[in-house]
Amino acid sequence: MKKTAIFGALTVAGLMAGAAGAATLDDVKARGKLNCGVSTGLAGFSNPDANGNWEGFDVAVCRAVAGAVLGDANAVEFVPTTGKTRFTALASGEIDMLARNTTWTLSRDADLKFTFVGVNYYDGQGFMAPKELGVSSAKELDGATVCIQTGTTTELNLADYFRKNNMSYEPVPIETNAEAQQQYLAGACDVYTTDASGLASTRATFEDPSAHVILPEIISKEPLGPLVRHGDDEWGDIVRWSLNALIAAEEFGITSANVADMAAAAGDSPEINRMLGTEGNLGEMLGLDANWAVNAISAGGNYGEVFEKNIGESTPIGLARGLNAQWTEGGLLYSPPFR
Amino acid sequence: MTTLTDPPAESFKLSMLIYDTRYRSITFQTIALIAFLLLIGWLINNTAQNLVDLGKEPSFGFMNEPAGYDINQRLIEYNSQSSHLRAAFVGLLNTLLVAVLGCITATVVGVIVGVLRLSGNWLVARLMTVYVEMFRNVPVLMWIVLAMAILIEGLPSPRDFRGEDAVASMSVFDSVAVTNRGVYVPEPLFARGLGDVSVGGLFEISLDLIAILVVLGGGLFVSNLIKKRADVTQNATGVRPRTWHLRTGVIVVPLLILLVILGFHLGYPELSGFNFSGGIHLRNSLIALWLALSLYTAAFIAEIVRAGIMAISKGQTEAAAALGIRPRRIMSLVILPQALRVIIPPLISQYLNLTKNSSLAIAVGYMDITGTLMGITLNQTGRELETVLLGMLIYLSISLIISSAMNWYNSRVKLVER
Numbered sequence: 006m007k008k009t010a011i012f013g014a015l016t017v018a019g020l021m022a023g024a025a026g027a028a029t030l031d032d033v034k035a036r037g038k039l040n041c042g043v044s045t046g047l048a049g050f051s052n053p054d055a056n057g058n059w060e061g062f063d064v065a066v067c068r069a070v071a072g073a074v075l076g077d078a079n080a081v082e083f084v085p086t087t088g089k090t091r092f093t094a095l096a097s098g099e100i101d102m103l104a105r106n107t108t109w110t111l112s113r114d115a116d117l118k119f120t121f122v123g124v125n126y127y128d129g130q131g132f133m134a135p136k137e138l139g140v141s142s143a144k145e146l147d148g149a150t151v152c153i154q155t156g157t158t159t160e161l162n163l164a165d166y167f168r169k170n171n172m173s174y175e176p177v178p179i180e181t182n183a184e185a186q187q188q189y190l191a192g193a194c195d196v197y198t199t200d201a202s203g204l205a206s207t208r209a210t211f212e213d214p215s216a217h218v219i220l221p222e223i224i225s226k227e228p229l230g231p232l233v234r235h236g237d238d239e240w241g242d243i244v245r246w247s248l249n250a251l252i253a254a255e256e257f258g259i260t261s262a263n264v265a266d267m268a269a270a271a272g273d274s275p276e277i278n279r280m281l282g283t284e285g286n287l288g289e290m291l292g293l294d295a296n297w298a299v300n301a302i303s304a305g306g307n308y309g310e311v312f313e314k315n316i317g318e319s320t321p322i323g324l325a326r327g328l329n330a331q332w333t334e335g336g337l338l339y340s341p342p343f344r
Numbered sequence: 345m346t347t348l349t350d351p352p353a354e355s356f357k358l359s360m361l362i363y364d365t366r367y368r369s370i371t372f373q374t375i376a377l378i379a380f381l382l383l384i385g386w387l388i389n390n391t392a393q394n395l396v397d398l399g400k401e402p403s404f405g406f407m408n409e410p411a412g413y414d415i416n417q418r419l420i421e422y423n424s425q426s427s428h429l430r431a432a433f434v435g436l437l438n439t440l441l442v443a444v445l446g447c448i449t450a451t452v453v454g455v456i457v458g459v460l461r462l463s464g465n466w467l468v469a470r471l472m473t474v475y476v477e478m479f480r481n482v483p484v485l486m487w488i489v490l491a492m493a494i495l496i497e498g499l500p501s502p503r504d505f506r507g508e509d510a511v512a513s514m515s516v517f518d519s520v521a522v523t524n525r526g527v528y529v530p531e532p533l534f535a536r537g538l539g540d541v542s543v544g545g546l547f548e549i550s551l552d553l554i555a556i557l558v559v560l561g562g563g564l565f566v567s568n569l570i571k572k573r574a575d576v577t578q579n580a581t582g583v584r585p586r587t588w589h590l591r592t593g594v595i596v597v598p599l600l601i602l603l604v605i606l607g608f609h610l611g612y613p614e615l616s617g618f619n620f621s622g623g624i625h626l627r628n629s630l631i632a633l634w635l636a637l638s639l640y641t642a643a644f645i646a647e648i649v650r651a652g653i654m655a656i657s658k659g660q661t662e663a664a665a666a667l668g669i670r671p672r673r674i675m676s677l678v679i680l681p682q683a684l685r686v687i688i689p690p691l692i693s694q695y696l697n698l699t700k701n702s703s704l705a706i707a708v709g710y711m712d713i714t715g716t717l718m719g720i721t722l723n724q725t726g727r728e729l730e731t732v733l734l735g736m737l738i739y740l741s742i743s744l745i746i747s748s749a750m751n752w753y754n755s756r757v758k759l760v761e762r
């Protein structure tokens with residue numbers, strides 16, 4: 006009896022060791038689904054709609070990768086993660102990639118052993134305060150009670166900022182954006198601080214968004230991007246180039262509406278042809294089908310379409326492109342060549 | 345046991361390990377043990393190998409790096425430049441604080457409820473039953489979150505105290521501020537304080553506190569001597585001298601003198617800037633956790649106390665009554681001391697439960713050891729294995745200390761069998 010249990014355990018452990026060794030691409034294909042880590046709910050970035058379908062700016066990255074790899078933008082299992090649980094989920098293999106407003110930093114790269122495949126939103130940390138408080142600058146926040154999400158860069162920047170400016174504050178650590186919102190609205194903290202995009206998105210869900218101001222100071226650089234585990238560069242390449250495909254598609258004027266036509270036959274731009282698989286074998290190099298980029302772009306449109314639909318100026322969140330415009334428009338988005 | 349006949353001399357054969365019932369069980373146990381140890385060894389080896397493959401060799405060096413984050417409730421000096429080790433220490437003290445407060449409150453409430461549940465008064469007994477069933481049948485996490493939600497949503501925020509037509513005002517002669525960020529109570533201050541001593545460079549202890557404790561201890565000691573003298577007199581003469589005024593005097597008078605020497609006064613909280621400042625700030629994360637853990641555990645303790653009391657035979661009560669002892673004293677002098685023997689062992693596990701349940705603190709943002717070491721530190725350094733192992737070790741040590749202390753107490757009140 007005891008012995009059977011031990012042999013059972015050995016077999017299970019042996020199987021697990023076997024599975025961990027395989028490449029992520031093969032796992033995803035065998036599973037037929039991409040496990041993608043997103044946030045627990047941040048309007049415009051990743052939020053389930055009334056029917057339980059996930060949508061948002063970060064969700065779109067997951068869908069593009071699922072499109073590129075599996076040819077089906079809906080073959081995604083979304084795994085909600087908090088600031089605290091996201092890295093463990095990725096490191097342990099519970100998710101194949103993480104797209105959750107995550108800031109690219111050196112230590113997350115080199116110490117936590119993750120590979121950031123690019124930046125899908127250039128952001129910075131800001132503060133939001135109720136108008137009635139009468140604060141107009143973050144420099145006036147000495148002694149304030151500040152709500153922060155734990156396990157974030159936010160927490161570290163905040164400590165640095167107040168120390169540098171010789172001010173004191175009372176941190177109220179909170180696990181999720183929803184809880185932070187509740188505490189902030191009840192006045193349990195004076196200000197809420199997180200990435201400026203997150204503030205805009207949180208404020209958009211308030212009953213009266215105009216009663217809250219976002220202070221002018223941006224106290225940090227927060228390049229947010231999707232990431233994968235160290236050790237599987239092939240998989241990292243796939244996620245990286247799926248994101249680049251969305252960015253390049255905007256640059257080249259490929260949209261969800263015209264991508265099928267453009268991919269039907271080779272056109273006169275060699276780079277577009279290579280990207281859409283009518284010329285060359287870029288897809289094969291990545292270990293994917295020739296029409297991988299077509300599927301990635303059809304998932305939700307190019308970068309600009311995804312931006313406008315989820316967080317752009319026509320949405321309640323109303324973010325301007327700013328730094329996130331194409332390099333041709335004076336922004337920072339710049340996809341390396343498809344060659 | 346003695347054998348009458350010598351067993352036939354028999355040489356040992358290897359097959360006897362399996363076929364001889366004298367050896368068989370040992371054989372199998374040895375095999376199982378070896379297999380078990382191999383499994384453990386393989387698991388450890390596999391984990392270490394996988395971590396090395398990931399490029400994350402287990403090491404505790406990160407504990408000396410600056411933590412980089414701030415902690416709101418710190419019982420010892422700490423800032424964002426302090427090390428992760430110190431952050432863990434701050435968290436540990438917070439865990440111990442809520443555990444000690446929780447255990448005391450849970451015991452007091454639990455004993456009262458347990459006794460009242462046996463009350464002859466129908467209404468009181470039923471009310472206590474409702475309390476017990478309500479609290480012990482809902483997961484403690486819900487109580488914690490509910491307590492926090494009530495504190496946050498139900499109480500005024502500091503800005504409500506501001507201005508001419510403030511909607512909220514301070515209570516108890518303007519000395520206590522009850523807000524949705526916590527309760528601010530007056531703090532003891534010493535105009536001619538003695539300062540602090542540093543303990544091994546690790547943390548500081550207030551000399552004033554030490555002085556007060558020493559004087560208090562001395563007072564209690566003298567008071568005990570007086571009591572012993574009174575006992576002796578009573579045994580010799582049958583008359584007990586009145587000593588209560590003397591006994592209170594030796595405790596209170598030196599303490600008062602010391603407080604006057606130290607220039608004791610109270611610092612009141614007052615509104616300044618965004619928050620109240622001055623006074624002691626009991627954060628609502630602490631209050632919510634403390635209340636929820638105590639009330640939850642008290643429900644279990646009440647049942648233990650009730651069981652303990654009911655385990656004492658009714659004859660004891662009747663005998664005591666026959667001796668003319670009043671009902672209240674029967675409970676405190678006859679029943680409870682005996683019931684304690686039944687109560688203490690399960691009480692130990694309740695204390696352990698409460699301490700371990702305090703790790704739910706992060707639900708309300710209370711920075712205990714789970715929130716610092718196994719929360720932010722884990723997350724910022726990515727050292728899952730190390731921090732969790734360390735955390736488990738710490739909880740294990742706390743639990744072992746609690747249970748050995750309680751076991752020591754148990755062996756003292758235990759029935760001495762002669």
Ligand SMILES: N[C@@H](CCC(=O)N[C@@H](CS)C(=O)NCC(=O)O)C(=O)O
Nearest residue numbers: 044045046107108157158181182203
């Ligand atoms: N960029 C920061 C902060 C990320 C973060 O936690 N953002 C918040 C607000 S912008 C969020 O996504 N919350 C969603 C949730 O609670 O799941 C980091 O990577 O550490």
